Amino acid sequence: MLDIFTKMSLLKQNDERMRAVIKSGRLVMPYYSVRGQEAIPSAISALLKPTDFICTIYRGTHDSLAKGCPVDKLWAELAGRVTGTCKGKGGPMHITHPESGVMITTGIVGSTMPIANGLAWGSKMKGNDAVTIAYFGDGASNIGAFHESLNLASLWKLPVIFVCVNNGYAEHTKTENCTAIDEIARRADSYSMPGVRVNGNDPLELYAVAQEAIERARTGGGPTLIEAMTFRFFGHVFGDDDKYMDPGEKAEHEKNDPYPKYRNWLLDNGHAVEGELVAIEAAHAKEIEAALKFALDSPFPETSEIRHDVYAYEVIE
Amino acid sequence: MTEMMNMVKAVNLALYDAMEADDTVVVLGEDVADKEGGGVCGITAGLSAKFGAARVKSTPISEQAIVGAAIGAAMIGFKPVAEIMLMNFCTVASDMIVNHAAKLRFMSGGQTSVPIVIRTMTGAGVSNGGQHSDYLEQWFAHTAGLKVVIPSTPADAYGLMLSAINDPDPVIFIETLPALFTPGPAPERHKMIPIGKANVVRTGRDVTVIAYGRIVQGIAGLAEKLKGEVDIELIDLRSVSPLDLDTVLASVAKTGAAVVVHEAVKAFGPGGEISSAIHERLFSKLRGPVIRIGAKFAPVPFSKPLETASLPSLDEVEKAVRSFARATPGMAPLTAGVSD
Numbered sequence: 280m281l282d283i284f285t286k287m288s289l290l291k292q293n294d295e296r297m298r299a300v301i302k303s304g305r306l307v308m309p310y311y312s313v314r315g316q317e318a319i320p321s322a323i324s325a326l327l328k329p330t331d332f333i334c335t336i337y338r339g340t341h342d343s344l345a346k347g348c349p350v351d352k353l354w355a356e357l358a359g360r361v362t363g364t365c366k367g368k369g370g371p372m373h374i375t376h377p378e379s380g381v382m383i384t385t386g387i388v389g390s391t392m393p394i395a396n397g398l399a400w401g402s403k404m405k406g407n408d409a410v411t412i413a414y415f416g417d418g419a420s421n422i423g424a425f426h427e428s429l430n431l432a433s434l435w436k437l438p439v440i441f442v443c444v445n446n447g448y449a450e451h452t453k454t455e456n457c458t459a460i461d462e463i464a465r466r467a468d469s470y471s472m473p474g475v476r477v478n479g480n481d482p483l484e485l486y487a488v489a490q491e492a493i494e495r496a497r498t499g500g501g502p503t504l505i506e507a508m509t510f511r512f513f514g515h516v517f518g519d520d521d522k523y524m525d526p527g528e529k530a531e532h533e534k535n536d537p538y539p540k541y542r543n544w545l546l547d548n549g550h551a552v553e554g555e556l557v558a559i560e561a562a563h564a565k566e567i568e569a570a571l572k573f574a575l576d577s578p579f580p581e582t583s584e585i586r587h588d589v590y591a592y593e594v595i596e
Numbered sequence: 597m598t599e600m601m602n603m604v605k606a607v608n609l610a611l612y613d614a615m616e617a618d619d620t621v622v623v624l625g626e627d628v629a630d631k632e633g634g635g636v637c638g639i640t641a642g643l644s645a646k647f648g649a650a651r652v653k654s655t656p657i658s659e660q661a662i663v664g665a666a667i668g669a670a671m672i673g674f675k676p677v678a679e680i681m682l683m684n685f686c687t688v689a690s691d692m693i694v695n696h697a698a699k700l701r702f703m704s705g706g707q708t709s710v711p712i713v714i715r716t717m718t719g720a721g722v723s724n725g726g727q728h729s730d731y732l733e734q735w736f737a738h739t740a741g742l743k744v745v746i747p748s749t750p751a752d753a754y755g756l757m758l759s760a761i762n763d764p765d766p767v768i769f770i771e772t773l774p775a776l777f778t779p780g781p782a783p784e785r786h787k788m789i790p791i792g793k794a795n796v797v798r799t800g801r802d803v804t805v806i807a808y809g810r811i812v813q814g815i816a817g818l819a820e821k822l823k824g825e826v827d828i829e830l831i832d833l834r835s836v837s838p839l840d841l842d843t844v845l846a847s848v849a850k851t852g853a854a855v856v857v858h859e860a861v862k863a864f865g866p867g868g869e870i871s872s873a874i875h876e877r878l879f880s881k882l883r884g885p886v887i888r889i890g891a892k893f894a895p896v897p898f899s900k901p902l903e904t905a906s907l908p909s910l911d912e913v914e915k916a917v918r919s920f921a922r923a924t925p926g927m928a929p930l931t932a933g934v935s936d
Contacts, residue, residue: 366705368703368704368705369705373703375703375704377671377704383671383700385696387691387695387696393660393664393668393692394671396668397664397665397666397668397671398668399668401672402672404651404669405672411668424664424691427658427660428660428664430661431655431658431665434656587706588701589701589740589741590743590764591701591765
């Protein structure tokens with residue numbers, strides 16, 4: 280339980296620091312804030328092994344960090360530095376760190392799922408028990424790749440878990456205005472796989488649902504669709520105004536902020552004492568400051584990097 | 597007597613030999629397993645019987661899911677050969693091909709790679725109409741990170757396929773549908789043909805003809821027919837990307853004239869890139885502008901006379917190469933490089 284909190288603390292503070300640094304002008308990039316969605320990857324990753332895989336999307340720094348991507352390398356990548364996870368060549372929308380199982384971050388809505396299937400298929404062919412998590416948003420459930428992928432995963436009984444992070448909006452359009460089904464989890468019925476809607480702000484409920492899905496996948500029982508209900512507190516891309524939301528809508532959701540809620544629950548139920556949690560938070564604050572410094576102190580890649588990693592060999596023009 | 601084999605059998609043999617040599621080679625696509633016929637033209641016939649259903653997987657008609665599955669498996673050590681039945685269907689999978697397969701190595705800073713082969717058939721001339729006939733190699737050649745191979749003979753198809761499967765990067769492997777059943781000399785087993793190295797099919801002194809795919813055979817016949825009138829050096833690129841400019845430029849430096857021929861649409865086609873590269877480097881050595889010959893700027897028509905008229909013809913090639921014939925004793929001098 281404290282393990283989940285520890286991850287949530289890192290993800291929340293990391294997001295806060297990132298927004299502050301972008302606001303100050305020290306880093307310039309498109310940033311898709313994850314604030315409000317921390318419980319989902321924290322609870323799921325607490326169940327994963329380093330050898331399990333995740334595929335995530337542009338709003339995915341929390342997924343990568345929760346899976347174990349190093350904070351300093353993540354910041355350096357976001358700063359476009361050569362010390363970043365991808366030598367600065369990927370950036371915020373393409374964080375990759377196979378050592379911790381972060382196999383792709385994609386900027387294309389819906390594209391985690393076909394590739395997650397491939398990782399799961401490969402694991403199955405190897406005969407190991409690795410599972411793959413495909414994260415995506417509610418908007419992605421209206422893309423063809425979602426339907427193709429769920430169909431194939433079910434047919435081939437792949438060890439993959441489709442995690443739909445339903446934050447109520449596809450870009451600026453409310454889910455109900457662009458999605459013909461009221462519960463995305465029910466789309467699993469069309470593909471003969473279990474589908475579960477879960478409170479995405481409740482780490483314990485998430486943990487229980489994910490545990491069952493992961494166990495099923497590990498033991499050859501095939502895929503699951505999990506729809507985790509949550510809210511993004513800082514719009515689609517950081518800097519959005521909230522004009523497309525109903526007045527008071529965001530304030531209402533902020534009452535369900537998973538972070539203080541879970542923190543208080545741990546304290547109220549005697550799972551932790553204040554000093555313990557403060558110490559965890561302070562350690563993360565320090566780690567993030569060090570990561571920021573590491574990133575800003577690191578050099579940019581040489582321009583010759585353009586010629587490398589296009590192919591296995593260097594491109595000569 | 598030379599053993600003969602068509603391209604269907606040659607590619608099938610390459611897949612067979614690669615799968616036998618390496619357990620990580622797997623095949624997926626619509627109808628590829630024997631139960632579904634071993635591929636619409638039989639190119640994957642017998643593979644599932646020999647190597648098992650786990651390594652030869654028929655899929656739903658889901659092009660994004662097919663290429664995505666290939667990409668993911670490739671990232672963790674497999675060498676998938678995915679069939680996208682026809683090249684026009686690659687458009688349905690282009691997010692997976694262009695945004696992912698091509699770019700993951702670069703965007704991950706070299707941490708991941710996508711050693712897949714996408715086998716796909718295409719080609720006008722068999723009345724398949726506007727959505728089953730296009731050559732789209734220029735789209736993929738324009739995308740950094742992809743390689744694009746188009747064999748012209750069964751033997752080349754075999755050797756290039758072995759190389760494609762063992763290539764560390766994604767390869768689009770184009771099989772020309774109208775030439776699939778044309779026999780040619782059988783390949784030498786287990787011999788790979790390197791990707792990115794053009795084949796000088798015949799040497800000549802008057803004009804360099806640069807081509808690839810099915811049309812190479814026709815041009816070879818034309819060169820033979822014109823022997824004594826125009827001395828043609830014929831280069832089969834074998835791959836559009838990487839483009840073997842060294843071989844092309846060395847040849848054109850010698851002949852001083854070039855004609856580029858492809859079945860893809862001429863406008864914005866590979867001929868533009870090749871022609872431009874020649875002009876940039878050899879302008880002062882050219883006896884006339886490079887001539888490009890390609891398909892008409894129109895969707896491929898169904899009606900036979902229209903379909904034929906939309907394709908590049910050997911008559912066009914003959915006219916072009918004749919314009920570069922060097923004056924020889926007893927022959928009237930010709931105006932070089934003039935072409936409409």
